[in-house]
Amino acid sequence: MIAELREIAGTDGVTSRPTELKVYECDGWTIEKSAPDLLVRPRTTAEVSAILGLLFRRKLAFVPRGAGTGLSGGCLPINAPVMICTSRMNRVLAIDLENRRIDVESGVVNLHVTNAVKAQGYFYAPDPSSQVACTIGGNIAENSGGPHTLKYGVTTNHVLGLELVLPDGEVTELGGPVEERCGYDLVGAVVGAEGTTGIVTRATLRLMREPEAHRTLLAVFDDVDGATRAVSVIIAAGIIPGAIEMMDQMIISAVEAAFHVGLPQDAGAVLIIEVDGISAAMDEQGRRLSELVLGAGARTVRLARDENERAALWKARKRAFGAIGRLAPNYATQDGVVPRTRLPDILREISAVSRRYQLRIGNVFHAGDGNIHPIVLYDERDSSEVRRAIEAGRDILKACVEMGGSLTGEHGIGVEKMAEMPLIFSPDDLMVMAELRRVFDPDERSNPNKVIPTPGACVEVATPRRQAPL
């Protein structure tokens, strides 16, 4: 088997030594670990096709992997001996600025797409916080978002065409470079399918024109309630900013202690709000936003005066998770979503959960989308705290669902949240989703035991949810 794989992918394309495979035993969800028996790193679509053809004949399951920055255990091998990593398929194949399209191999790093067209004034919109490392293939699997989701949409809104190698090795073209689709929208079915439909080897992506200018505001509030109300006020005024991010008091203190960016330590919450567009309109937009948030009860509003101040504010937000280490030995976070108007309710519920389990919980999240990331602090040496942290997490997710929300806004189900899927989907819903998956993968060999809970395949979460930057 190894010899046959080496024949396809070259000697350096196949790894079987356990010490080397240890690197691949988990993604950003570090609670469950399981290394593959074999790692293959193909360089071309033809190699991927030959590898999958071989695995098909041997009836072996496999796991696709990009950069391994996923947050829900999406590329954790569960009864899948072979891992296929796309990291060596990292070429930008064609740039077509006239039509605003770019063709890339699936192992291309997200930020490299924008870097390839930045000088000409274009960008690739989905920008997950891991964008310096994560790959387009991984983004397609997870339907990744990012801070600018609010205005620009997520991965599925920016993928026009795919080259997909089916689990039996056949290469298929889905979608294409044009706007209209021909037949069923199979591109839409593959994006967000968490690698269960085969291996995406190439993608045609949409490029956007870089806005002329940005304005970034820091709005300071006495409490979390005021900040979440301000989000509704902005939206009600018909403004869709590029991003609206929130940090509560616990996070502000930790970030300020770590990075000294001048956040007010006595504030109950802050919002970072960014608008973009033509330069001529930025002052007016900044003023209008300031008036709105002050009217909604903000204590003060500070406008980033230049690119340095803007960068400092975003640094504070993006590194918030790095600062948490100062507060507790361990932390766990989640990715629930609620309708925007229920943000005050879910944050009150999170406070109640914090009191109920006697655990500190901080909040830093994408407020404009209603996508929360509560951070539960605990100490893994205290088994009672560990147990309480798990229960607190589950209570928060259940509350999200009860408020009309969802289990995950951008991290995916993976293995992490499979057990909670029945909270939002009926057995019939899940059965139809499984039927959809089997259209691509009749023997369920591509990333098996993911997304849809089946008896025996569920991972029992015995320790709190992952720690990771977001």
Added chain:
Amino acid sequence: MDDLDPSELMRMLAAVVDTDRVRFPDAREASAARLIVEPASPQEIIEVVRKCESDGFTLAPMGAARTLVQIRRQPAAVCVSLARMDRVVDYEPDDMTVIAEAGLTLGALNACTAAHGQRLPCDPANPELTTLGALVGAAKSGPLRLSEGGVRDLLIGIRFVGHGGRLIHGGGRVVKNVAGYDLMKVMTGAFGTLGVITETIFKVRPLPENYSLAITSFDTAADALEAARRAEEAASLIHLEVLSPLLGHKFARPGRSVVLAGFGGSRTEANYYRAHVSNALRRNTQMLTGGDAIAHYQWLRDLDFAGPAMVAQLAVLPAELPGCLEACGAEFRAHAASGVAQIFLAMNHDNKEICDAVGRWREIAHKAHGHLRVLEARSDVRASLEMFDQPPEPATRLMRRLKAAFDPKNIFNPGGFIAGI
């Protein structure tokens, strides 16, 4: 069983739904269905689907069937009309999401959201005749696709009755959601071949402030398309339409090709775009604002091709559109920057000319990495036309598998989609 006498069909359906829910089609509906059922709840749709599956009747959702009136070769046995399922279930303006039954029309939905300064920014012609089910089922779009994307970008949740009478839901009412497979995408543009959509959940967007419309006419279509390209480079537009002379006469002197560029924003933005668009169009541009601009936009949206023999939709790379339109040599309406255009032949063309045109246009589309779909054709020519373009073979095989998985009894609108599906 499809050749059953309609009265007998009616008697059989009355066994599962009240008789007042079943009626014969009117003249227009007759080419789509032999009998119409108007259920008042998902439960009644479930009963109808089960009955059709067990007795082997074909069944098409009415919204899609109304679209298919223009392309279907034979009527389906039963059409499900969602006319009685037209409620706004929940609309939360501050969340910018709306849940509505699939029988509600786009026009009625937007009348409801307009009170809060919002809209579902999908604008096919005649929104008051377009149900949300049809909007999704046929993936309809209009000028706003340039700035707001397509239905697939706005649909965040769905409910449908699938095979076995299962009521299935996907997505939800939150704007960011990656839980489970994306059933919304699968149902969008499926032309009712996978089930009957009962409920839709959409993101809505703010109505633009200071909506303005720039109208300029040109001697030739090529000049108009070139000017449109400059306008698109110069400003962030809400829509950008180019009309060939036959359609342009409502907006300019006869015989001229017309560019209609819409824009808006704060007063500063609108002024900025006005200057840049005028400059890009380089002509005596007529600038409309307020009610005038909106009235002209509505004419543009609802453009009537005046009883054509055939209308087709061309989709190519945007930069290739001018060349393709010139090669096709027919009257057109183009969503210029999206690379999409509707091209058509007038009623006086004979069947051979229509078939030849479709063949020739399709070849032109393929050369430009695109495709061509017939939207509407005179009934006597349908038998000799391939309405849908075919995807490449491996993809087609997946599509057949999808159809077989979602509709194992092959009752949902069979024969009206790609590759014999």
